[in-house]
Amino acid sequence: xxxxxxxxxxxxxxxxxxxxxxxxxxxxxxxxxxxxxxxxxxxxxxxxxxxxxxxxxxxxxxxxxxxxxxxxxxxxxxxxxxxxxxxxxxxxxxxxxxxxxxxxxxxxxxxxxxxxxxxxxxxxxxxxxxxxx
Numbered sequence: 001x002x003x004x005x006x007x008x009x010x011x012x013x014x015x016x017x018x019x020x021x022x023x024x025x026x027x028x029x030x031x032x033x034x035x036x037x038x039x040x041x042x043x044x045x046x047x048x049x050x051x052x053x054x055x056x057x058x059x060x061x062x063x064x065x066x067x068x069x070x071x072x073x074x075x076x077x078x079x080x081x082x083x084x085x086x087x088x089x090x091x092x093x094x095x096x097x098x099x100x101x102x103x104x105x106x107x108x109x110x111x112x113x114x115x116x117x118x119x120x121x122x123x124x125x126x127x128x129x130x131x132x133x
Contacts, residue, residue, distance in 0.1 A: 009046045019053040024060035030092040038096035046127045057081030099131045
C-alpha cells in the first residue's frame with residue numbers, strides 16, 4: 001500500500017466533466033482511470049467506481065449540442081447513453097483483465113436496512129470475483 005493511503009475500500013466518483021471530451025466520452029481518460037483502479041486492486045484495495053457520463057453519451061449518440069434542462073429529457077438521454085457508457089468502461093478495463101458490472105442504487109436502497117444489506121452483499125460478491133462495480 002502507498003504511504004498515507006491506508007483505506008482498504010475506496011469509492012471513486014468520476015463526473016461528466018472529466019469523462020466527456022469534445023464529441024463524447026474521452027476514451028483516453030477512461031483508460032487512465034481504469035489503469036489507476038487496476039493499480040489500486042493490485043495493492044489489495046476494493047474499489048467502487050461511481051461514474052457519470054450517461055447523459056453525455058446519450059447526447060453524443062443523438063448529436064445534441066445542448067444539455068436539456070427538462071428532467072424527463074435528461075432521463076431519456078441517460079437511458080440511451082447508459083449502455084454506451086458501460087461499453088466504454090468494459091473496453092477501458094479489458095486490457096487489465098478486469099470485468100465491470102453495473103449496479104443501480106437509489107437512496108432508498110441505502111436507507112432501508114434490508115435493502116442496504118443486500119446491496120452490501122452484492123458489492124462483496126463482485127470484489128470476491130475480482131470484478132468492479
